[in-house]
Each structure stands twice: as structure tokens, then as C-alpha cells.
Amino acid sequence: MSHGSSPASWTAVIVALVGTTIGGIALIPDPNWVLFTIGTVIALLAAPLGKIMSSAGFGQDRSTH
Numbered sequence: 001m002s003h004g005s006s007p008a009s010w011t012a013v014i015v016a017l018v019g020t021t022i023g024g025i026a027l028i029p030d031p032n033w034v035l036f037t038i039g040t041v042i043a044l045l046a047a048p049l050g051k052i053m054s055s056a057g058f059g060q061d062r063s064t065h
Contacts, residue, residue: 008059012050019043 023039026032053059 006060008050008053012046015049016043016046
């Protein structure tokens with residue numbers, strides 16, 4: 001059982017973490033709303049990116065779960 005470990009899922013998680021980190025750093029010490037928005041957009045793009053990569057063949061095979 002692979003527990004969903006695939007290039008698509010790992011890429012989506014890493015992109016989401018990078019976006020969240022950028023957004024979090026943007027709020028310290030004074031809020032930088034432009035950088036926060038950029039981080040938020042990056043984090044929100046993680047889900048479609050994972051789905052696109054999965055559709056392109058980088059996801060887990062349906063037969064394995």
C-alpha cells in the first residue's frame with residue numbers, strides 16, 4: 001500500500017507548504033499584504049497542480065487503492 005505517495009501528491013504538498021510559509025512570513029512583524037496574497041495564491045494553486053499532475057500520469061494508479 002503506497003498511502004498516496006506519488007510525485008503529484010508530494011508536489012502539491014510542497015507547493016502548499018511553500019505558499020503557507022511565504023504567507024506566514026509576510027505577516028511578521030508588520031503585515032505585507034502583497035506578499036501575503038502571493039503566498040495565498042501559491043498555496044491555493046497546489047490542489048489544481050496536484051490534480052493536473054495526477055491526470056498526466058504522475059499520481060497513484062486507481063488499481064492500487
